[in-house]
Amino acid sequence: MTILSEKTPSPAVMGVINATPDSFSDGGRFIDPGNALSQARAMVEAGVDWVDIGGESTRPGATPVPLQEELDRVCPVIEAIHRELDVPISLDTSAPEVMREGARLGISMINDVRSLEREGAVAAARDTGLAVCIMHRQGEPETMQDRPEYSNVLEEVLGYLDRRAAQLQDAGIPGDRLLYDPGFGFGKTLEHNLVLLENLEAIVARGWPVLVGMSRKSMIGGVTGRPVEERMAGSVAAAAMAMMKGAAIVRVHDVKETVDAARMVRAAREQGSLRA
Numbered sequence: 464m465t466i467l468s469e470k471t472p473s474p475a476v477m478g479v480i481n482a483t484p485d486s487f488s489d490g491g492r493f494i495d496p497g498n499a500l501s502q503a504r505a506m507v508e509a510g511v512d513w514v515d516i517g518g519e520s521t522r523p524g525a526t527p528v529p530l531q532e533e534l535d536r537v538c539p540v541i542e543a544i545h546r547e548l549d550v551p552i553s554l555d556t557s558a559p560e561v562m563r564e565g566a567r568l569g570i571s572m573i574n575d576v577r578s579l580e581r582e583g584a585v586a587a588a589r590d591t592g593l594a595v596c597i598m599h600r601q602g603e604p605e606t607m608q609d610r611p612e613y614s615n616v617l618e619e620v621l622g623y624l625d626r627r628a629a630q631l632q633d634a635g636i637p638g639d640r641l642l643y644d645p646g647f648g649f650g651k652t653l654e655h656n657l658v659l660l661e662n663l664e665a666i667v668a669r670g671w672p673v674l675v676g677m678s679r680k681s682m683i684g685g686v687t688g689r690p691v692e693e694r695m696a697g698s699v700a701a702a703a704m705a706m707m708k709g710a711a712i713v714r715v716h717d718v719k720e721t722v723d724a725a726r727m728v729r730a731a732r733e734q735g736s737l738r739a
């Protein structure tokens with residue numbers, strides 16, 4: 464995975480840029496690129512290693528966004544950040560045309576919560592030559608949290624990722640471009656999410672860089688009892704656990720705090736590599 468080794472340390476911190484219209488903005492159709500740029504600039508100043516830009520909310524029950532609207536939301540944001548800041552950009556999309564346009568505009572990674580399952584997405588990802596994060600999810604956002612069930616969640620998540628990685632390599636995407644992501648919160652109960660976190664080493668052991676996204680999600684709330692706006696401590700703790708277990712990238716909202724956690728993990732790991 465050249466993009467990871469060349470450009471960013473491991474573990475690396477990925478900051479979430481909110482490029483979906485908040486319900487309070489003008490009519491909620493388009494994003495002020497200046498706002499996203501200032502979010503990204505603050506994250507870079509706080510030491511972030513990646514920014515993740517997404518134009519389609521993937522929350523449970525989210526309504527799909529038309530292609531042109533997704534392009535209109537993310538392209539100005541990618542352009543502004545790529546022009547003004549020197550930080551690798553991951554693009555959170557499932558649409559092949561958005562992947563191709565994002566590659567033209569300078570993104571470094573495709574972050575597709577649907578693992579390139581949309582028509583044309585494998586060809587688009589292959590043609591861009593970019594890193595691709597594949598993620599496990601059960602069901603679709605509208606219904607995935609109704610009653611998720613697994614016989615063995617770790618085995619089923621690993622089985623899906625291994626099968627998908629093999630299919631994508633057979634389709635011409637080199638293995639060194641792939642990242643694995645267990646998909647915390649995508650068709651999982653709190654218990655399922657905790658089994659995946661506790662056993663993250665087994666996913667890391669598959670050999671691909673592992674990206675995790677637990678920040679502020681309901682699994683943090685379920686354990687701590689905190690509402691979404693008070694989940695920073697729980698999120699940083701979960702990110703620290705994942706980094707200690709070998710995650711390569713943690714996708715977070717609270718960048719400054721998580722960067723300090725990453726620095727502690729890196730320092731102890733480097734120090735510890737000396738003879739005891």
Ligand SMILES: Cn1c(SCC(=O)Nc2ccccc2)nc2c(=O)[nH]c(N)nc21
Nearest residue numbers: 521555596598644646647675676679680
């Ligand atoms: C785009 N994207 C998302 S969006 C869901 C989210 O953040 N919800 C959420 C955010 C804040 C509060 C509560 C829930 N989660 C992942 C992930 O876990 N991995 C990868 N690779 N990409 C991801």
